[in-house]
Structure formats: structure tokens, C-alpha cells
Amino acid sequence: MAVRIRRVSILLAALAAAAVLAPMGSAKSRDVAPNAMPTLYVVYTMNCTFTIVDDFGRRVTSIAPGSYQIEVSTPIMFKLVVPGGPDVDHIAPNDFSGCRGWVQFQLTGPGVDVFTTLDSGCDAFLLLPAATFKANATYTFQDLNQPAATRTTLTVAASGSPTNPQSPYTATSGKGTLSKDLIGSAIGTAALRGTLTGTLNARGNAALTRAGKPVLALRAGRYKFVVADRSPKRSFTLRLVTGKTSVLTTAAFVGTRSRTLTLKAGRWMFSSGRGPAHYFLVTR
Numbered sequence: 001m002a003v004r005i006r007r008v009s010i011l012l013a014a015l016a017a018a019a020v021l022a023p024m025g026s027a028k029s030r031d032v033a034p035n036a037m038p039t040l041y042v043v044y045t046m047n048c049t050f051t052i053v054d055d056f057g058r059r060v061t062s063i064a065p066g067s068y069q070i071e072v073s074t075p076i077m078f079k080l081v082v083p084g085g086p087d088v089d090h091i092a093p094n095d096f097s098g099c100r101g102w103v104q105f106q107l108t109g110p111g112v113d114v115f116t117t118l119d120s121g122c123d124a125f126l127l128l129p130a131a132t133f134k135a136n137a138t139y140t141f142q143d144l145n146q147p148a149a150t151r152t153t154l155t156v157a158a159s160g161s162p163t164n165p166q167s168p169y170t171a172t173s174g175k176g177t178l179s180k181d182l183i184g185s186a187i188g189t190a191a192l193r194g195t196l197t198g199t200l201n202a203r204g205n206a207a208l209t210r211a212g213k214p215v216l217a218l219r220a221g222r223y224k225f226v227v228a229d230r231s232p233k234r235s236f237t238l239r240l241v242t243g244k245t246s247v248l249t250t251a252a253f254v255g256t257r258s259r260t261l262t263l264k265a266g267r268w269m270f271s272s273g274r275g276p277a278h279y280f281l282v283t284r
Contacts, residue, residue, distance in 0.1 A: 037130060038162040039069040041281055043216045044103060046075055048096035048145050052152065055165035057219045057283040064160035065135040070107065070128040072116055073267070075214060076278050078102050079121030086145065099145050107131070109139030109154075124279045125267060135159065165265075165284055192260070193219060198227035198248065198270070204234035206272040208280070217281045220265045228256045234272040241267040241279075 040060060044050045052060045081098025082088060091100055102121030107114040112131045118124070133139060133156045143150040196215060199207045208215045227236045229249040238261075239245040249257050251273070265284045271277045 037069050039071055042072045044074040048099040049150055053217055055283055062155045064162050065133055065156050066162040067130045067132045069130050072105050073125035076276050077124050080276050096146055104144035106144055107141050110134050110137045193221040193223055195224045198236050200229045200231050200236045200272055202230045204231045204272045206236055208270050215280045220282050220284050222262050224260045226258045229253055238270045
């Protein structure tokens with residue numbers, strides 16, 4: 001019996017030591033924040049054209065050699081625009097609304113051959129595996145629905161390296177920190193980046209524009225939202241994907257409401273609650 005008690009005591013002591021040492025090891029691994037990988041964002045419009053921007057919201061025509069992630073996004077799921085897809089007979093030959101049902105995005109060049117339909121229009125964005133762009137090479141981005149109208153070439157410099165974006169994670173002491181709201185009323189004196197106009201019509205269809213143009217990509221910062229809500233049954237909601245939801249107007253509210261919010265980098269979406277979700281990108 002004494003031997004058994006002694007063995008149990010030794011085991012408990014070892015477990016206690018492990019419990020003390022584990023946080024120390026964890027804290028050491030968190031001293032350095034993980035690096036974020038540079039990304040090229042292919043941002044589609046409703047008429048099946050696109051622009052290419054970097055992590056800082058700048059339009060891209062030339063990049064440094066190296067590895068980049070490719071993210072392809074559309075304002076909404078294009079299968080909602082043309083449910084039957086590109087082969088529907090009633091679509092006019094020159095009508096490329098919603099890419100006729102889904103994108104046919106292709107990226108080709110030395111060592112790179114990428115293609116996606118965003119799961120035949122059922123997704124609004126997709127992060128593709130990293131691709132390595134070689135020095136002094138040229139790469140072609142296009143949508144095969146209308147290749148002549150969308151064909152875009154991207155040149156790669158002879159030297160240099162990609163600029164890594166700031167990591168969304170921060171170094172910690174291992175003790176943990178309280179998470180902060182991803183969206184909320186702005187605090188402080190930071191200047192506004194602009195005004196965004198939201199609308200919710202009587203049928204519950206939501207839209208978001210800036211200077212009369214649909215919002216597809218924004219720089220992170222403070223924005224004033226002015227939402228005109230004409231639906232007595234729907235609400236205008238905004239949220240960071242995988243984040244918290246902010247209700248800018250409630251289901252019972254009809255009228256115009258203003259609110260100033262801070263948008264942080266990431267993929268955002270807005271909707272009328274039950275209606276289709278619309279996506280846009282916020283970069284650093």
C-alpha cells in the first residue's frame with residue numbers, strides 16, 4: 001500500500017510540474033507574431049470584369065517576384081443572378097451580368113496555372129493556394145466568359161521581394177488578452193475616410209455604395225454609414241465575416257439612420273437579414 005501511495009504522489013507531482021511549465025513554453029512561442037502572407041485580390045464587378053489590388057488597396061500592374069496568395073471575390077453569389085448558369089438559353093449574347101451565372105477565372109504564366117468557378121457561383125469569394133511569380137515573367141489574368149474584355153497582364157520585376165502585410169495577430173505575453181470589438185462606434189479623433197450610402201428597399205433588397213458606385217474594396221478606417229431603410233420587415237446588417245454582426249437599422253424601423261463605424265481589415269458582408277449577402281474587401 002505504501003509503494004502504491006508513493007507512486008501516485010510521484011505522478012501527481014509530475015503532472016503539477018507539467019502544468020507549471022506548459023504556460024511558460026506557450027508564452028515563449030507567442031513572443032513573435034506570425035507573418036501574414038502577401039495576397040493579390042481579384043475583385044469582380046457585377047458585369048463580370050475585375051480589378052486586381054494588393055493588401056494596401058492599391059491597383060496592381062507589376063509586383064516583386066515571390067509567393068502570393070490569390071483571393072477571388074464577387075459582390076454576391078453569382079448563381080443568385082443567373083440560377084441556371086452560363087448555358088441558360090434566354091440570356092442575351094452580350095449580357096454578362098453576374099458572369100452569366102458564375103465566374104470562369106483563369107491565371108496563367110510560368111509555373112502558374114489556376115482556374116476557379118467559385119464552386120459554380122455558390123461562393124462569393126475563395127482564397128486560392130499560394131502561387132510563386134518568377135522574376136522577369138508576365139502573367140495573364142482573365143475571365144473565360146469574356147476573355148477579350150477582361151484579359152489583364154501582370155509583370156514581375158527583375159528583383160525585390162513582396163511586402164508582407166501586417167499580421168492580424170499580435171505578440172502576447174502568454175497570459176491572454178481580452179478581445180476587442182471588430183466593429184463599433186468609432187472613438188477618438190481619427191479622420192473619416194468617407195461616407196457610405198446604404199439602401200434597403202421595400203422588398204428587402206440591400207445595397208451599399210460610395211459616391212454612387214457599389215462598394216467592392218475599401219481601406220481600413222472610420223466611415224460614416226447613412227442607411228435609408230424602406231422595409232418595415234427587414235433590417236440592414238453589417239459584419240466582418242466570422243465576426244460580430246452590427247444592426248444598422250432594425251426590422252421595425254423605416255427611415256434614414258446614420259452611424260460612424262470603424263472597419264478593420266478583412267472580408268465584410270452586408271445583407272437585409274434574410275436576403276442574399278453582399279461582400280466587400282477592407283484592406284490595411
